[in-house]
Amino acid sequence: MARLEVDAVTKIFGASVRAVDGLSFAVADREFVFLLGPSGAGKTTTLRMIAGLEQPSDGRVLIDGRDMTWAAPRDRNVAMVYDRNSLYPHLSAYENMAYPLRLRRTPGAELDARVKRVAEILRIGELLDRAPRQLSGGQQQRVAIGRMLVRDAGLYLMDEPISHLDAKLRSHMRLEFKKLQSEFAATILYVSHDQLEAMTMADRIIVVDHGAIQQIGAPREIFQRPANRFVAGFVGEPAMNFLACEVRADGGKIAAAGDGFSLPLCAEHAAALSAVARTPKAFEIGLRPQHLAIAGNGAEDGDERESGIGGTIYAVETLGSATVFDVSVGQTVIRVQANQDALPNRAFRINDPVRIRVDTRRLHLFDRESGRAAIHPSLSRESGRLAVLGA
Amino acid sequence: MTESKRVIVSPKSAPVENNWWVHMILVTVFMIAVIPVLWVVMTAFMTKTQTQVMPPEIFFKPSFNAFGVIVRQFGMLTFMAHSIIIAVASTFFSVTIGTFCAYALARFSFPGKEDVSFWILTNRMMPAVAVILPIFMIFQTFGLLDTFVGIIFLYTAMQLPFVVWMLKGYFEDIPREFEEVALVDGDTWLGAFRKVVLPLMRPSITAASIFVLILSWNEYAFALFLTGTNTRTLPPSVVTFTVSTEVSFDLLGAAAVIIAGPILLFVVFVQKQFVRGLSMGMVR
Missing domain, CATH: 2.40.50.140 (Nucleic acid-binding proteins)
Structure with a gap:
């Protein structure tokens, strides 16, 4: 497991679009932290910079105290799941989940055991032979999450993994995530625009808007003592x-x-x-x-x-x-x-x-x-x- | 059993039409299109005198004389070997290089990207005859006339724009997330390309290859000017031994069958692949 520190990270697109503007925060080992904000707030860009898919214009990303700002994604030991398109359509659910392990040349017996164990936890054991297009949206996302969990990543990054599911499945998955996190003792950084997801699952919430942090705090604190008008208006329903x-x-x-x-x-x-x-x-x-x-x-x-x-x-x-x-x-x-x-x-x-x-x-x-x-x-x-x- | 056979028709669905006249039109068009082809094939099995009979005979005793003549006397099989070498090699190179070009144009942003894309397309805009003279002189200077290297090089360059533009669209249809997930999972960029993108692109790449192969096989103008006895391909070779003081229609027919036959069989064979590749991304 790992700690994450984001130190004054800035991302400028084109000439002057400051998508992320001097963002600094830390995620402790085994902590479940949310990046919460409206679309266009720079959440996903931040996540991509942590994963190494995007290079920051300024600032540093530290994983376990080591400067990873310019490291290739595969050297960071992070796992990531997207809102969609996370599964390879030409591979079965089993092969999708085995992909990260095959890359690491995991021996066959261990690979099989790991995939089966994660599939058991996610209750997708009987779906492993199917192709992604034969799975429902919820099943697809569970396989994608499974692929993330089969390896011992230091840091799990989630980009709105359940926002495209229907309301009922979403509320079920919220519970599952909370359980998974404690079972896997995982450090999770979760990007969402859904304040309900953040309130129910997070240890801490980082509210961002316009590429800048508005407030960092526990869900209760964010709700009861919003630091500014934006946070107050964004969190809470109605x-x-x-x-x-x-x-x-x-x-x-x-x-x-x-x-x-x-x-x-x-x-x-x-x-x-x-x-x-x-x-x-x-x-x-x-x-x-x-x-x-x-x-x-x-x-x-x-x-x-x-x-x-x-x-x-x-x-x-x-x-x-x-x-x-x-x-x-x-x-x-x-x-x-x-x-x-x-x-x-x-x-x-x-x-x-x-x-x-x-x-x-x-x-x-x-x-x-x-x-x-x-x-x-x-x-x-x-x-x-x-x-x-x-x- | 009767239960399952009942067809449920929505009251709002359009009535099923009995379009017999559509079939009439289709048959007519088919006849017009296929009769010349049929006639050429028939000529291939006639003797020279039979081809000159007036009025033409529809029923005759087929002979393989013309095939024997062009194969034994004019060495048609050698030209065919040339054609196969040139078509296969140029297809291989143009598709391989084109795949990488298309991937780069679809995925990476760099200054002048649009200009490069368009410039590639302009290479395809001029008709062959417009550039044949300068190319002939360039080939002469570099000693490439009548060499496999020269004509394969030229065909590769000629087919490249086609491959790039066709595959670029299909690459753009593949979500970038696939590669990014692979990168985060611990793969290298090349590994992600090979293991994730290429398998997804296989139908489209196959379709592009088939297209390019057919174009190379049938190419006439460049081949006529730039190939000689060592490298002559099928299409220009036909002219040399069928047209002299008079046209030997029996030989011409046999040659046409030999040229078109393999490619026709090939297309029938790969038709399914071809359609799948072309329609990729359209049905989601």
Whole structure:
């Protein structure tokens, strides 16, 4: 197994397209790390530079402490699987899996044993005689993963290996990957644009956009304390709501006010922002749909930490276990996710006026100019650990 | 049993048409195309006097006289040997070199790539007669006239653009991932090419080879000017012994059969391969 270090790697295509811009991160031995980002973020290019299929314009790639920036792919002891086209169509599944071993002149008996063992784990034992085109998409990807696993690679690189499978198979494969990783004690770098894959499988997630790292952290940390507006908007389903606002000292209280609403901040946030609030500054409030609720029949309840935003129903999406309300507030639409048992006891029609209850301890605030997080939700009961990043 | 025989027809499917007239047209076209060929083959089995009879006889007693004459008296088999050597060698070289050229053009990006591709194509644009004189003089200067090296070299150069352009497209159809996966798996670049790309390309390369072989076999203009007694191929040789003060149609017919026969049999034999190679990548 191996460690991977990527040190200020930059890739420039053509004259000026900076696909990857000074990327630095490390993957520890036996760690499952995700490169998460939208398409065009430079994830795949980064992966290809680690595999040696692409040469970086600047920076270094170290595997187990050795500089591999210019080494040929075969000298790096990495294994890779693509989203598709990973199998040779002219070879059977068995021969596809045996290919890396034949290259290493593995003796016949050992080769056979290894292929059979991996096939057993991936449950493709009875498919080994078939040609790739006789396999379904999921089976093909499993054979491709099998070929990656038959050899003792130091580092496994995966480029969206399951993104073309159907939803059900994907969720099954997510589990399989998690299990495989612990069984094979593998170091895995996994490229994906699917935040759900990253959240469920990763030890750590590296969020990239425009060729630069936005945040590195454990899935929970990425979700709860996004470093900037991009990460906040990219991770989480349904996506976080953003509302433009200003932070003002309103009488004795500090409040975030915007188009048609004014949310008094909780004491911790207020303390953190008291310096900022003297001169009004442009912010954006970030609200997770899960942390909002539709107030019952317009009746306010007395909880002082909760505050409301008024709006009208724009659409209602029923997801089964939950219902998502799209509420238009001023010019924007805010999505509110309510669990089935927490639904207000009434029917909603389009254009009905509603109030959204906001737990002000759980709001995010982002600097509108830089996008950096100014305050994270105060982690309840741990009142001392308040984050102030952008102020 | 009746259950399985029932054909389910979609109500929206077009009615099955009984196109008898299409078959009439096809038969007519076939007759027009095949009668001259048939006539040539018939002439090959006539004697000289039979070929000159007016009106021509459709039923006659076949003789192998003409074949005997061109084989024994004019040494047709020697010319055939020349043809085989030249066609096979030039096919081998043009396909081998062309495969590598096409691969490079399909896979690697380098400055002037498009210009190189186009320049290769322009080599094929001029008709043979337009360049025959300069080539003759070049061959004369280098002592290549009437040598196997010279004519094989020329045919290779002539067929190369064809091979390159045909195979380039097929190489582009092969996903780059195949080679990259092989490289990461621990193979060398050449190993990936040999073990992954070539097997996938075999049908297309075979088709290109067949095409080139036929073109080389039938080539006339260059062969007429650049080959002599040592290297004369079949197509120009025919003229020398069938056309003098008068045309010996019986000999001409026999020669035509000898030239076209092998290649015709060859094509019938490899037809399946040929179609598979040409249609590769189209049916996915």
